[in-house]
Amino acid sequence: MKSQSVVIRFAGDSGDGVQLMGTQFVAATALAGNDFATFPDFPAEIRAPAGTTFGVSAYQIHLGARPITTAGDAPQVLVAFNPAALKVNLPLVADGALIVLNIDSFTSRGLSKAGYEKDPRQSGVLDGYQVVEVDMTKHTLEATQQFGLSKSDAGRCKNFWSLGLVQWMFNHDIAPIEDWITKRFAKDATIRDANLAALRAGHAYGETAELAAAVPHVPAIEAQFPPGEYRGVRGGEALSLGLAAAAELADRKMIFCSYPITPASPLLHTLARYGNLGVGVFQAEDEIAAVCAAIGASYGGAIGVTSSSGPGIALKTEAIGLAINAELPIVIVNSQRGGPSTGLPTKTEQSDLYQAVYGRNADAPIPVIAARSPSDCFEVAIEAVRIALRHMTPVMLLTDGYLANAAEPWLIPNVDEIPRITTNAPGPRDVGQDIGTVIFNRDPESLGRPWVSPGTPNLMHRIGGLEKDIKTGNISYDAQNHQAMTNLRADKVAAVAKFIPPQAVEQGPEKGALAVVGWGSTYGAIYQAVRAIPAHERVSHIHIRHLSPFPENLGDLLRGFDRILVPEMNMGQLATLLRDKLGVETVQLNKVTGQPFLIAEVVQKIRSLLAPAAAVRKATPKAVRGERA
Amino acid sequence: MSAQPAAKDFASSQEVRWCPGCGDYAVLSAIQKSMPDLGIPRENIVFISGIGCSSRFPYYMNTYGFHTIHGRAPALATGLKVARPDLKIFVVTGDGDGLSIGGNHMLHVLRRNVDVTVLLFNNRIYGLTKGQYSPTSELGKVTKSTPLGSADRPVNPLAFALGCGATFVGRTVDRNIPHMDEMLKRAAAHRGTAFLEILQNCNVYNDLAWNVLYDKESKLLHELRLQHGKPLLFGPADARKAVIMQGVTPKVVDASGVAENALWIHDEKNINAAKLLADLFAPDFPVPIGVLEAIEAPIYEDVVIEQEKRALSERGPGDIAKLLTSGDTWKI
Numbered sequence: 001m002k003s004q005s006v007v008i009r010f011a012g013d014s015g016d017g018v019q020l021m022g023t024q025f026v027a028a029t030a031l032a033g034n035d036f037a038t039f040p041d042f043p044a045e046i047r048a049p050a051g052t053t054f055g056v057s058a059y060q061i062h063l064g065a066r067p068i069t070t071a072g073d074a075p076q077v078l079v080a081f082n083p084a085a086l087k088v089n090l091p092l093v094a095d096g097a098l099i100v101l102n103i104d105s106f107t108s109r110g111l112s113k114a115g116y117e118k119d120p121r122q123s124g125v126l127d128g129y130q131v132v133e134v135d136m137t138k139h140t141l142e143a144t145q146q147f148g149l150s151k152s153d154a155g156r157c158k159n160f161w162s163l164g165l166v167q168w169m170f171n172h173d174i175a176p177i178e179d180w181i182t183k184r185f186a187k188d189a190t191i192r193d194a195n196l197a198a199l200r201a202g203h204a205y206g207e208t209a210e211l212a213a214a215v216p217h218v219p220a221i222e223a224q225f226p227p228g229e230y231r232g233v234r235g236g237e238a239l240s241l242g243l244a245a246a247a248e249l250a251d252r253k254m255i256f257c258s259y260p261i262t263p264a265s266p267l268l269h270t271l272a273r274y275g276n277l278g279v280g281v282f283q284a285e286d287e288i289a290a291v292c293a294a295i296g297a298s299y300g301g302a303i304g305v306t307s308s309s310g311p312g313i314a315l316k317t318e319a320i321g322l323a324i325n326a327e328l329p330i331v332i333v334n335s336q337r338g339g340p341s342t343g344l345p346t347k348t349e350q351s352d353l354y355q356a357v358y359g360r361n362a363d364a365p366i367p368v369i370a371a372r373s374p375s376d377c378f379e380v381a382i383e384a385v386r387i388a389l390r391h392m393t394p395v396m397l398l399t400d401g402y403l404a405n406a407a408e409p410w411l412i413p414n415v416d417e418i419p420r421i422t423t424n425a426p427g428p429r430d431v432g433q434d435i436g437t438v439i440f441n442r443d444p445e446s447l448g449r450p451w452v453s454p455g456t457p458n459l460m461h462r463i464g465g466l467e468k469d470i471k472t473g474n475i476s477y478d479a480q481n482h483q484a485m486t487n488l489r490a491d492k493v494a495a496v497a498k499f500i501p502p503q504a505v506e507q508g509p510e511k512g513a514l515a516v517v518g519w520g521s522t523y524g525a526i527y528q529a530v531r532a533i534p535a536h537e538r539v540s541h542i543h544i545r546h547l548s549p550f551p552e553n554l555g556d557l558l559r560g561f562d563r564i565l566v567p568e569m570n571m572g573q574l575a576t577l578l579r580d581k582l583g584v585e586t587v588q589l590n591k592v593t594g595q596p597f598l599i600a601e602v603v604q605k606i607r608s609l610l611a612p613a614a615a616v617r618k619a620t621p622k623a624v625r626g627e628r629a
Numbered sequence: 630m631s632a633q634p635a636a637k638d639f640a641s642s643q644e645v646r647w648c649p650g651c652g653d654y655a656v657l658s659a660i661q662k663s664m665p666d667l668g669i670p671r672e673n674i675v676f677i678s679g680i681g682c683s684s685r686f687p688y689y690m691n692t693y694g695f696h697t698i699h700g701r702a703p704a705l706a707t708g709l710k711v712a713r714p715d716l717k718i719f720v721v722t723g724d725g726d727g728l729s730i731g732g733n734h735m736l737h738v739l740r741r742n743v744d745v746t747v748l749l750f751n752n753r754i755y756g757l758t759k760g761q762y763s764p765t766s767e768l769g770k771v772t773k774s775t776p777l778g779s780a781d782r783p784v785n786p787l788a789f790a791l792g793c794g795a796t797f798v799g800r801t802v803d804r805n806i807p808h809m810d811e812m813l814k815r816a817a818a819h820r821g822t823a824f825l826e827i828l829q830n831c832n833v834y835n836d837l838a839w840n841v842l843y844d845k846e847s848k849l850l851h852e853l854r855l856q857h858g859k860p861l862l863f864g865p866a867d868a869r870k871a872v873i874m875q876g877v878t879p880k881v882v883d884a885s886g887v888a889e890n891a892l893w894i895h896d897e898k899n900i901n902a903a904k905l906l907a908d909l910f911a912p913d914f915p916v917p918i919g920v921l922e923a924i925e926a927p928i929y930e931d932v933v934i935e936q937e938k939r940a941l942s943e944r945g946p947g948d949i950a951k952l953l954t955s956g957d958t959w960k961i
Binding site: 280289 | 641643670671672673674675677680687688690691692693694695696697698701704705706707708709710711712713715716733734736737933936937939940941943944945946947949950952953954956957958959960961
């Protein structure tokens, strides 16, 4: 069976090593020359009670012979380590999917913990699927018995046994995984050898189990990629690399200040390893201290960066106002998650756009940009630092839980080809000239002021959160001055639009029947959905990186379409922003289930809008209200 | 810088706007006077404050200064110090700013032992917001927000700082200029976080809160000058008293009746003794002023710099291009 792409999902207890299995499978996928996208879907509890449905962790991979931009809709292959994993994931899989079950866990106890009254293998719920029953635990124990491990240690090798099986199913070489195991467990020869034996045994098992017929075979597609050197990259990793690269491009030290929070912490962990790259990491006592330390670092001439998720960003709000007032550059990264309050820490959402654009006391605008894919995080990180330093302003960078953890192949950029990041240096101070007029002598284009740090002789000055005189920086309670400063702060953020590229159309015509407009991690789903629509329907995909301010041409561009559809993982925040800033009316497609959009959901919505005129009229009131996908 | 700056060179051009008679004037003048002795170029000195009367301080110093947001000065100072270990940083705060809204950051700057000098002006009242009780106000304090008296017990700044693991803890008084000069010098010279409580008068909302050390007679009876290596003796010459240890409890006795080897000799390196001293207060005990504790401990940014050096020596200078191509890559 040949296929252009296939979606595979591994599911088990959060302690089963499913995430590890997924990432190793991805490495092999890349080496086999397939494009891919991944979606790690894990529970908030680190180790929920084993065998229960709320402890199920999953890893979905979409691999293809054609360019892949999403982790895929319905999995065609599900590997379920226990009944709970089957129960949680069965509703997601495609009709006729191949389901590989670890039947060792289908005991009466395992079934009852998953909430199955009857064994699903007999109850009929698996009718219409191709079910392969494998006693993985038993085989793993057999393969590893020569190493004298305890039963529980030996059982832990199960993920490698099943990875061996899956590698065989997809015709992937196991050598890269062998190398990885050898390195990873170098300090414990027994564990290393047991895992290697399990991997090889699982691979060998495939040959005897006659699984081949059921597995969709996906050919490699090397020719479709532009030539160059590639690697797999997760969003968190690409963002870290981008920040470190930005520091190098600006020739400044970077101080990354953060407080642990899901799903933003991977950034903290990755950057903590970049000590030799001029990136300092400070784990603060709380979110407020983290942003304040970033401001302190920036005051000292380093690039201050802080990172969190929505609830933590809320705590940083007052300090962001200070950075606006003091005209100091910082980058605030928000890895969005479901909310409000603690909400859904491990699930993805795009619901902090209002917070980013509008969410501060007083008239306090800041530039806001968003990454659309794991590899895009690299470029966006550099862009955020560039804007912050040019305009001397805090910049909000939006990513989300999905992007932070998802992976895709990445054509490694050549850092030498990226333009340097320049900063505003103070001009010379004439004899008797007021220091403040040097410190606040703003660039007429960007309105960014010179970046003057302590240690600079002859320019000692005071800054703070109080309103200041527009020219001298001295405290000012003057009414007209406050109006002028408020205007200046707005003009400064508006000035960003002069420096950014015009909004491009991702695919489809520049004018047409329907523009599907998105931002952030919905890129892949929208891209594929629009691709699925015939060209004569004149549907285009527009994806916005610069959310505040918008690119200058965005209004005109959108007015070239009869209708505009805005799919978002929130209840309509970009739709509000488009109406507010550009006066553009849109049709909304909203989803806040904690899961990314399926391509099919977007396609269906597009089709409903392209339906004959009568049907559209009927559908309009509902569409305008916004629909929950 | 050209010639060695004098005290007046540390005064900024800004008009000082504290209430007439405020204790802050004396502190400002003492700090300006202490600056030349640091021997540090003015441009390498930074004053960072939060919000409150005391936090106006940076505006009046002709150094670098940052008037930040309420309670957060220690966090901001930490970020600055990590980025710029070469700078001499002072944090100026008050009892409300430093111990109420900013209590958490104060705890953490002290335990990390970042090399900054914290000057906490304690007047036991909220002044800038016009007279509400503060976390150091005495229980039952009648203010605008507590017409029937406050219901919460006060925090003792010195005991708090010691409990946080501070490496330098001292106390001085705004009306004792020579002592304040000496303490400012000691605090500024300490490597690590120095915590200096300055008992300061708010003549508008809480006048004479520290009268125990202002009133001539009371001061004579209650002031206990701590001096390293000297016994804990206080009171008038003709009626000297001693603080001694009875079991594990401090006790006040007539000095004349104490054998020399039974005296409590002040030792700045003794953390446990400092904790006992922090709790002494009138009327049952004298009020200690001076350095309660001064010890050496690892300094946060020193450790961080050391780690960076090690990363550099073990892995060589960073190279983004190399990092980008690290791990599994493939060519097409």
